[in-house]
Amino acid sequence: MSIDMNNLPGHIAITMDGNGRWATKRNLPRTAGHNEGLKVAKNIVKAASDLGIKSLTLYVFSTENWKRTEKEVGFLMNLIHKHLIGELDFYKENNIRINQIGNFDALPDVVQKDILEAKEITKNHTGLILNLAINYGGRDEIIRGIKKIISEKISAAEITEEIITRHLDMPECSDVDLLIRTGGEQRLSNFLLWHIPYAEQVYCKTLWPDYTKDEFYSQIEDFQNRNRRFGAEKALNQDDKNE
Secondary structure (H helix, E strand, C coil): CCCCCCCCCCEEEEECCCHHHHHHHCCCCHHHHHHHHHHHHHHHHHHHHHHCCCEEEEEEEEHHHHHCCHHHHHHHHHHHHHHHHHCHHHHHHCCCEEEEECCHHHCCHHHHHHHHHHHHHHCCCCCCEEEEEEEECHHHHHHHHHHHHHHCCCCHHHCCHHHHHHCCCCCCCCCCCEEEECCCCCCCCCCCCCCCCCCEEEECCCCHHHCCHHHHHHHHHHHHCCCCCCCCCCCCCHHHHHC
């Protein structure tokens, strides 16, 4: 591994695509792909935590995923439930703080309870912030944020990027630096529309259950070799961006 520890992306986001296709290729039910994908997600969270990444956002369940079969949706909700409860020791051991982004109120009661418990138990952890995008859609997040601003009677003259960010789902996190999508598709799929104005994007053909820590690290190395100008004539270094 030749990662420059002084040039890490502060915030990485991943669309974990390909679970269903991975299972279909093996003549397995789609649920088998989701089970395998969950194991991979845990490995990547650990890898990001060990590396010292500040924020990691995983696209777990989108607002559009409710269109899937009732059986698959039920399985995914149960998988989320089991993961949040079953992995609390893992989060404690690795000093990981859990956050959920997305439409919380529309989730099943048991999942809401699990999320609140996980957030409460990990709220004082100082390591990686793990944003789990559950019932998440980029447009839905922006709409909910606008409604919050209106409810607080903030005037049009007061609106700034900072005000909008503060009313979205993860105000404590910086913009995404590196966006990764597995599975071969090359589209955003309504993910983090506000948060990726200058994100470097990586699209790989690897189906999520086949994704490895080595590929993750390789993509971070690729990120570090890119010329990030942020609209300027020349690339800005980290100190310039923080000024």
